[in-house]
Amino acid sequence: MRPAHAPFIVALATAATLSLAGCGAVAESASSKATAPATTAAAAPATAKPAAATATPAPSSAKPSADAAPGAGAPGPAGSGTAAPGSADLATFTFPGGKVSFKYPAKWKVELFTGSSTPPVSGTATVYDANGNKQATVYSGHIADGVTHPVTRDVFETQPVPGLQQQPAPTAHYSFYVDRMEDNPTYRMHLTAGAPSSGADMALDGIIRVGKDVLVADVQFIEKPFASDAAAKSWLAGAEGQALKALLLSISYR
Known part of the structure; x- marks a missing residue:
């Protein structure tokens, strides 16, 4: 994802690890x-x-x-x-x-x-x-697992997802931010349980409760997608960033 044609891989190896049986x-x-x-x-x-x-x-x-x-x-x-x-x-x-x-x-x-x-x-x-x-x-x-660890976070943007507001708290949000661990940045755009805050925190697993099931939605970044936070914000304001933001905000459960 971002203005490049390379295939995308998950940037946060320690984030939500999902597996489908058979x-x-x-x-x-x-x-x-x-x-x-x-x-x-x-x-x-x-x-x-x-x-x-x-x-x-x-x-x-x-x-x-x-x-x-x-x-x-x-x-x-x-x-x-x-x-x-x-x-x-x-x-x-x-x-x-x-x-x-x-x-x-x-x-x-x-x-x-x-x-x-x-x-x-x-x-x-x-x-x-x-x-x-x-x-x-x-x-x-039905099932999703998450792994977490200490990070320092800078939140660029977060807002509630309209179609998920009737689901169990914490309220599902679209969020775009960077987590840093030992000065290594990991950029994430995904659904979060509640609004993330900047500062020292734990990595987010992104698992959302919907009815009796769970929901996980992530934008797939290539490794080291942005040269700086300013570049990440510029990408968000552009066509691709806005298209993916709209996709996450459109997710609904009925």
């Missing part, structure tokens, strides 16, 4: 669907692989669709060559079961990784931009 994969497109949830499974596994581009998607309720969301539009990713979408250029992705959904630029793509149970109850939606660069992951399911 994972399968379903490639999502504007006409695709996935199966409805059932038994328990954990978060996204390293062994999960997206289905081949020629594979026929399985029918399901997880269906991205064109969606005009007034006020939710955001420009396309910087440096990607993708035209900046307006509010009418968004699609909606809904997880199996119909409870968790989010909006994303219609020219981007979402792939859904699910558990081996039929129907699955947990899944990770991976969002790619128009050039195939991984931009964000959203996990919805």
Whole structure:
């Protein structure tokens, strides 16, 4: 993510570690669907692989669709060559079961990784931009683990997520900040349980309670994405930063 074409990897190795038990994969497109949830499974596994581009998607309720969301539009990713979408250029992705959904630029793509149970109850939606660069992951399911450690934090921006305000406290927030440990910066944009504060703190696991399940949503940064905090703030104000901020703020649970 950010104005570069390199593939994205998770910047915070000690942050929320997710695993899906016996994972399968379903490639999502504007006409695709996935199966409805059932038994328990954990978060996204390293062994999960997206289905081949020629594979026929399985029918399901997880269906991205064109969606005009007034006020939710955001420009396309910087440096990607993708035209900046307006509010009418968004699609909606809904997880199996119909409870968790989010909006994303219609020219981007979402792939859904699910558990081996039929129907699955947990899944990770991976969002790619128009050039195939991984931009964000959203996990919805029964189990998520977090690892934490002491950091010094500078918060750039945080605000409540409207579609998650009815869920158990602490209130889910979209947050963008940098954690430093021994002067090494780790930049994160994700959902946080409550509003993070600047200063000495512990690393955040980003696990949000929704109903009887959990939700984890992270923007996927390349290693050392910004040369400075000023560069990070400049990226946030640009097309890609605003598109990913809008995606996180659009997440809802019903």
